[in-house]
Amino acid sequence: MKCTLEVDCTPLEARQFFGLPDVQPIQATIMAEVEKKMLAEMDRFSPDGVLKSWLSMFAQTPEQFQQAFSKMMFTGMNRPKG
DSSP: OOOOOOOOOOHHHHHHHHTOOOOHHHHHHHHHHHHHHHHHHGGGGSHHHHHHHHHTTSOSSHHHHHHHHHHHHHHHHTSOOO
16 A cells, blocks of 8 residues: 655744754854855955955066066076986
8 A cells, every 4th residue: 555645834834843943043143144254255256356366476566576587597597407
């Protein structure tokens, strides 16, 4: 014998029926915190923020560029030949 029982209820109604706690207030609090953190970090990943972080790795003045280039050249020239 096969018996099928279909229950049409919302998740909240099912939790109440089984005696489980209502998690909506906790979920709302956690989601608000996640949203706040995401909005705070969003500026770091804007095109302007990403470009600034990439450009900070390179020399900013001609003197810094010249020093970096000289350092690379002298390091390459002083390598022992193998």
